[in-house]
Amino acid sequence: MAGTDNHPEQQEAVNKDLGQILSELEKNSDGQSLPPVEKWNPEFCGDMELIIKRDGSWQYEGSPIGRQRLVKLFSTVLKKEDDKYFLVTPVEKLGIRVEDAPFLVIRMQVKDTAEGPIISFEDNCDNQIVLTKDNPIWVEHDSKTGEPSPYIMVRRNLHALIHRNVFYELVERAEERVIVDQKHLGVMSAGEFFSLGTI
Template sequence: MPQANGLGELLKQLEAADGKSLPPVEKWSPDFCGDMDLVIKRDGHWYYQGTPIGRKRLVKLFSTVLKKEGDDYFLVTPVEKLGIKVEDAPFLVVRMEHMETEQGAVIVFEDNCDNKVLLTKDNPLWVELDAKTGEPSPYINIRSNLNALIHRNLFYELVAMAQEKTVTGDKHLGVVSAGEFFSLGKI
């Protein structure tokens, strides 16, 4: 496992890796201009008018102006607001790194738009179970109220490194990052 000196240093490295700050979409409140035929699929692929967007740079650009209001998603600029569809979560975690710091173990996730996030109480992980199938879907908060579905193979890696802990009388399997325990489910 890679070694980082401390949690604060790791957070600074992640912010610097971003290269530039994101547009202040939370401050923008333009008029709604209508819906755009853009869909973000559960598998993380973006489709415009039924055709996959093949240019990752374009997807990354769009992702920087993505905003969620209630249950609805929009691409926004200071003067426009276009509705889009998101099947599940707008991002998909595709990489994970487990590291040791002076403060203990941390897990860093990276999504399909190159956003990196440290698993902490501010960016928590949680698992939702499908009501019909019982299938687990793990998520992490990426920024603001935008979340990412964690790819199934990474979920299996999390389960492999998990430990048991009793939480409010129930045994849970979970992982520890930045001093916090994140449940993957009851056992």
């Protein structure tokens, strides 16, 4: 898949060492806020041999990227258009593969307030996500096995798979509620009820 339709000049960009891309990102980052990738529209430079696995690990040319700092920085310039994912800088746009979701939720916290509980999550790239109507949770089921895959919106149209252990924590907090004559198991957060599935 990667690079098969690239022009020579595109292939040269695709073959860039990750260090060069990192340098470009650091030059355009203030280290605090997320880069404005939605405002960056460079020309497509081709696909690169980078894949985000279902377990949240990043692999470049078949080898894991072991430095979490790099993974975190690259994750800030992820962009999704239709069903395709890209790493975007002000000067280039490189296609990557994502097995399932670009992020993986690894822990959750619950804060009890006077208005009710607020559930927040942390993913493998240090994103902090509060479960609200703007960042909802949803569950998809494998058509063959029926196994649930829970997700939450992180930002824009990028979402995270919720690790099974964290999902079990959610289920332990779940309560029953009838919605349109159907029993749902779900959780409350920020004044909203989020269904984890019907029962």
